[in-house]
Amino acid sequence: MEKTVYLDYAATTFVKPEVVEAMMPYYTKYFGNPSSLYSIARDTKNAIDESRAVVAKAINADRSEVYFTGGGCEADNWALKGIAFANKNKGNHIITTKIEHHAIEETCKFLARNGFEITYLSVDEEGFINLEELKNAITDKTILVSVMFANNEVGTIQPIKEIGAICKEKKVLFHTDAVQATGHVHIDVKEMNIDLLSMAAHKFYGPKGVGALYIRKGVKIDNLIHGGGQERGKRASTENIASIVGMGKALELALEHMKEDSERLTKLRDKLIDGIFEKIPYAKLNGSRGDKRMPGNVNFSFIGIEGEALLLLLDSEGICASTGSACASGSLDPSHVLLAMGLPHETAHGSLRLSLGEGSTEEDVDYVLEVLPKIVKRLRDMSPLWEDFLKRGDK
Numbered sequence: 567m568e569k570t571v572y573l574d575y576a577a578t579t580f581v582k583p584e585v586v587e588a589m590m591p592y593y594t595k596y597f598g599n600p601s602s603l604y605s606i607a608r609d610t611k612n613a614i615d616e617s618r619a620v621v622a623k624a625i626n627a628d629r630s631e632v633y634f635t636g637g638g639c640e641a642d643n644w645a646l647k648g649i650a651f652a653n654k655n656k657g658n659h660i661i662t663t664k665i666e667h668h669a670i671e672e673t674c675k676f677l678a679r680n681g682f683e684i685t686y687l688s689v690d691e692e693g694f695i696n697l698e699e700l701k702n703a704i705t706d707k708t709i710l711v712s713v714m715f716a717n718n719e720v721g722t723i724q725p726i727k728e729i730g731a732i733c734k735e736k737k738v739l740f741h742t743d744a745v746q747a748t749g750h751v752h753i754d755v756k757e758m759n760i761d762l763l764s765m766a767a768h769k770f771y772g773p774k775g776v777g778a779l780y781i782r783k784g785v786k787i788d789n790l791i792h793g794g795g796q797e798r799g800k801r802a803s804t805e806n807i808a809s810i811v812g813m814g815k816a817l818e819l820a821l822e823h824m825k826e827d828s829e830r831l832t833k834l835r836d837k838l839i840d841g842i843f844e845k846i847p848y849a850k851l852n853g854s855r856g857d858k859r860m861p862g863n864v865n866f867s868f869i870g871i872e873g874e875a876l877l878l879l880l881d882s883e884g885i886c887a888s889t890g891s892a893c894a895s896g897s898l899d900p901s902h903v904l905l906a907m908g909l910p911h912e913t914a915h916g917s918l919r920l921s922l923g924e925g926s927t928e929e930d931v932d933y934v935l936e937v938l939p940k941i942v943k944r945l946r947d948m949s950p951l952w953e954d955f956l957k958r959g960d961k
């Protein structure tokens with residue numbers, strides 16, 4: 567294929583060359599096991615500590631509160647299972663939302679099969695939870711509230727500080743899956759009263775298979791992975807040193823450029839959104855139009871169209887996009903996020919997520935605005951759903 571326009575940065579990013587460069591010596595030169603006592607091991611131990619300090623600073627935590635994991639899903643699993651099992655004497659009730667990533671959703675289902683009760687908060691049509699509903703859902707059995715920072719499909723950023731304040735007042739722990747948000751928007755675990763926070767390096771130009779869980783000092787949590795004494799006894803397994811170094815470097819770079827990156831992407835995003843509205847009739851933007859939308863997120867539904875067909879035709883024009891979550895894109899189920907936001911089944915099926923990032927340019931946006939309207943028209947011309955819609959008249 568001659569042209570590739572990658573618009574799936576919310577699924578994963580490339581690794582920045584500076585990050586790869588920082589990682590390389592930790593494969594060949596500094597390979598010592600950090601638990602060993604000779605000097606090449608001290609070098610690797612120090613490198614991990616430095617990376618931990620960067621990650622801690624990025625969210626205003628102490629370095630002793632950051633634990634490296636094997637990615638975002640592991641951090642989410644650990645937060646939920648670790649808190650549930652360590653605090654089950656206090657209660658068995660967990661509150662989350664209907665729009666979480668599968669890592670939270672499936673872990674909650676697992677916990678429900680193991681005696682925990684889960685409340686799923688609803689969201690409004692833009693994907694925001696209702697703070698009153700949250701307050702009313704908390705009982706004396708509630709041990710944990712888990713609400714994602716920013717949604718991976720529609721980019722909605724929750725009122726995290728307000729949620730944190732409610733949890734603090736009601737004395738329940740607050741976890742947030744910040745995998746989409748970390749390195750892209752402002753996070754402060756103190757100001758926002760966050761007790762646990764998940765992140766993953768490959769969503770901010772770091773390597774895949776490495777992430778971290780922030781656990782506030784004093785929070786009682788069980789291990790997810792038992793074994794050796796790594797990560798201060800809380801997460802066994804010989805450290806993935808190069809990846810941990812890469813995560814630190816990537817986050818350092820992301821923070822350095824956060825303001826200008828966010829402004830640039832917001833402009834590109836809005837140009838793409840405005841262009842789609844202008845060129846495609848009956849296009850529905852999913853998520854918020856305000857400033858509580860992730861800078862790089864565009865998500866539309868097109869009445870009369872199947873998301874999968876759209877993706878295949880876009881791919882044949884070199885455009886990499888997604889219907890929502892990467893995990894769902896092998897399946898034909900409509901998005902649980904869009905259904906929770908009140909979209910009817912047929913519209914939830916026809917969604918398209920275009921997520922912009924570091925490599926995205928004005929030309930990419932222009933190219934999509936040239937190609938997408940033609941593809942949507944072509945698919946609609948052969949769609950019985952679209953024919954029905956036109957017969958029913960303007961809705």
Ligand SMILES: *Cc1c(COP(=O)(O)O)cnc(C)c1O
Pocket residue numbers: 576577636637638639640642667669714716717718743744745746766767768769775777
């Ligand atoms: C990508 C993602 C995850 C999973 O992270 P992995 O590193 O792929 O395990 C979890 N939550 C959200 C919101 C994500 O976007």
